[in-house]
């Protein structure tokens with residue numbers, strides 16, 4: 001469970017009643033997501049459920065038709081993505097967008113550039129290059145190599161490490177486990193646990209791999225066709241056989 005005390009945190013993320021549309025398509029309808037400081041909230045659901053839209057709405061890439069996003073009491077609803085990032089919400093999109101022509105070191109430096117202007121995120125842990133290389137030792141071994149020589153798992157580690165160097169309070173992750181071997185997924189999820197337990201960071205973890213996500217998360221939210229169909233402690237969701245069969249694919 002989380003260790004950060006919500007009452008003392010100034011960086012509580014609130015996601016309340018979001019509705020988002022793409023033309024005639026309603027991708028999210030009245031979606032609220034609990035995201036306690038220092039906790040991992042898994043957002044689960046089938047392809048097309050609205051998971052990516054949720055993250056894009058929180059990070060300002062999609063403007064909601066209704067609802068509210070705030071961080072530490074500051075209203076960020078509909079704000080520009082740059083402002084939301086500067087406020088401390090780091091979005092790691094699906095697809096591991098490293099800059100392949102640049103080395104691992106140079107990719108990390110891009111995160112540091114953004115982070116230099118940020119105060120230390122919640123939990124008081126400030127990340128530097130050595131710190132993220134300690135979290136992901138595989139990156140230390142590849143430090144001077146071009147990012148296009150990295151495996152899928154290493155690229156995922158690199159985008160998470162780069163995001164941490166922006167000194168976020170909140171990390172939004174879209175399907176980080178997609179296509180990775182179970183062993184690599186476990187490594188990455190263990191780092192997420194460490195970030196929340198020791199670093200006080202708030203993680204919103206979007207996953208189709210519900211089984212693994214519920215093992216690492218504190219709380220889970222299940223979306224179907226843009227609506228919340230379940231929200232509970234992760235262990236309770238994992239124990240609900242009917243829910244698992246209907247929505248979680250395991």
Ligand SMILES: Nc1ncnc2c1ncn2[C@@H]1O[C@H](COP(=O)(O)OP(=O)(O)O)[C@@H](O)[C@H]1O
Pocket residue numbers: 022025026027045046047048049050051052053054
């Ligand atoms: N750019 C877009 N334009 C139109 N419809 C979209 C767009 N992106 C997503 N959608 C639709 O919104 C719904 C939710 O999609 P998405 O948020 O990508 O779900 P998930 O990430 O859970 O697979 C789907 O019906 C999808 O087809």
Ligand SMILES: [Mg+2]
Pocket residue numbers: 051052053094
């Ligand atoms: Mg998606």
